[in-house]
Amino acid sequence: MSRKPALPRATRRRGEELEVAVLQAAWDELAAVGYTRLTIEAVATRAATSKAVVYRRWRSRPILVLAALRAYAPMLSGEAPNTGDLRGDLLALLRRVAKRLNEIGAETLNGLLAEYVGDTAREIALDVRAIGVETMMTILTRAAARGEVRLEHITPRIASLPIDLLRNELLTTRTPASATAIVEIVDEIFLPLVQRNG
Amino acid sequence: MSRKPALPRATRRRGEELEVAVLQAAWDELAAVGYTRLTIEAVATRAATSKAVVYRRWRSRPILVLAALRAYAPMLSGEAPNTGDLRGDLLALLRRVAKRLNEIGAETLNGLLAEYVGDTAREIALDVRAIGVETMMTILTRAAARGEVRLEHITPRIASLPIDLLRNELLTTRTPASATAIVEIVDEIFLPLVQRNG
């Protein structure tokens, strides 16, 4: 089970260099065995250091993994797509988010949601949603300027709807969101909802 | 940590009687300590039996807990509400589902999704969705008969939308879905979507 003796190092790493190495190891271990089978011991071994070093910085598995995700898989970074029409923007955004969600995987996302107790969990979830809503509002504002939608119809809940559905798709089916699922979310749900006349 | 010595029993239970007792113990333990801290040992102790007995019937924690949920918390059972208008039916259904989801709790749901690997997980998820869609279609068919919606607009994805959003709410915020969230799902999202004219 990933038992590399992890050849002893020539020099002794410290501070940021060491931190980066551990996060990289966590990220690699995640890819290798998945979240539920990831252990702190294995991460330490992979980073060619010891458990104590890991525990000194990250108190628990979900905290460590979350730090690795923040470093290596920023979910919503990047400019809002600007293809010239709303549908194109939505598809581009959802495909990007889907790609990143799928990189992380249903098992890890579910595992984190299951283990990451405390206020921080909710705060982070709300953060992520806020950033998603922000990006969506950028897209929708441009669409409104083109006369495609009316901004006064858009509530935060509507703006977060596409990404919510995408995440829901991954979490409940445990399979990567398919291309057709993305198109359905846009064409069956979101566009009819925001383009209704009235 | 729930260390009742569990006074020795007079008679020795077998078959169904024993099975029910273990599932009841699992259900109680779930309520007592939550999913992540539920252990097979504690369930066995609570049921006044031994680990081996539990393992003989249920191979793992998620399988055991899922069996307990099926017995004690059927998510979608019951007739489709029939209040006389679509909005009333939707609110009634969502409130019922929300109540049951909240009884189970975000931690358990996330934990199961995280641990329950294999085909069965996806099958069950699809089952649950199918039953939800079925109930929704009953409601929507009656609404169509009253002229409130047009059935030809309704796809499976649209029919499962309200319950999907409800589950998403619980899983990501980790708090019981609020009454206002339910109203928003109905009034901001679902009704505008299915009652659009065209």
Place this chain on the structure above:
DNA sequence: CCATATAAGATACGTTTAGTATCTTATATT
């Protein structure tokens, strides 16, 4: 450049739980 403080890294430990295996014994079956 040496003295000192700090933190890396190794190691060991006590604990918990998983999961299996073995054994005795109550009880259902014939």
Place this chain on the structure above:
DNA sequence: AATATAAGATACTAAACGTATCTTATATGG
């Protein structure tokens, strides 16, 4: 009444957790 079956007790190995202790490399600063 004899026999087969499964309950229930117990013991065991094997992770992995999280902590504590100890040595030693290296950064710092006088």
